[in-house]
Amino acid sequence: GELTLFGGSQALVEAHLEERNWPASMRPEVTSEGNDVTIKQATNGVSTGSARQKWDIRLNSDLPMAIVANVGAGSNRLDLRETKVESLDFNTGASSTTITLGDRVPLCRVNIKAGAASTKVEVPRSAGVKVTVQTGIGSSNLSSLQYNRDGRTWTSPDYDSASTKIEINFTGGIGSFELLPR
Secondary structure, eight states, X not given: OEEEEEXXXXXXXXXXXXXXXOOGGGOXXXXXXXXXXXXXXXXXXXXXXXXXXXXXXXXESSSEEEEEEEOOSEEEEEEETTSEEEEEEEEESSEEEEEEEOSSSSEEEEEEEESSEEEEEEEOTTSEEEEEEEEXXXXXXXXXXXXXXXXXXXXXXXXXXXXXXXXXXXXXXEEEEEEEEO
C-alpha cells in the first residue's frame, strides 16, 4: 500500500482511504476518543495480489501531535513540516519511507523500527540533531555528515545550542538509513 501523512488540516485529522479490490471484511477501522484518533487495518480476511490501498492523511497544524504508525510493506511519505510533532513512533516492514520533519516544537523525538527498508529522514538545517542507529545488515550516510560520533550516536555540532532539537533512534534489519539536512 501507500501512506501519505502531512499537515495542513483545520480538523484534528482528515483521511482519504482508498482501497482497490480490498475485501469488505478488511476495510480500515476509524475510532476516536477525545483527542486520540486511531485508523487501523481490520485483520479479519485475506487480500488478493491485486488488492491495493492508498491512505492520504492530513493532520492539524496547530496542535502538538504524538504519532504512532505501524505499517507493513509499501511506500510511505510523511511530510510533517507543517505539523507540531512532539513524538513519532514509526514501525515498518519491507518499505520505502521518507520522513520530513519541521522545526515547530522545541523537541521532537523519533523512534523508527524498520525491517527490509530504505528509510530517509529529512531535517531542517536549523535544528540540532542527535541520531542513534543500530542495523543488522544495513548502511547509513551518517559518517559523511559533519556530525560528532560517539559509538552508534551522531550529534550535529550545534545540538546543545539549538532552539529546536530532533532526537532520532533508528533500528533496522536489512536496508538503508539516510539523514538529509535541508
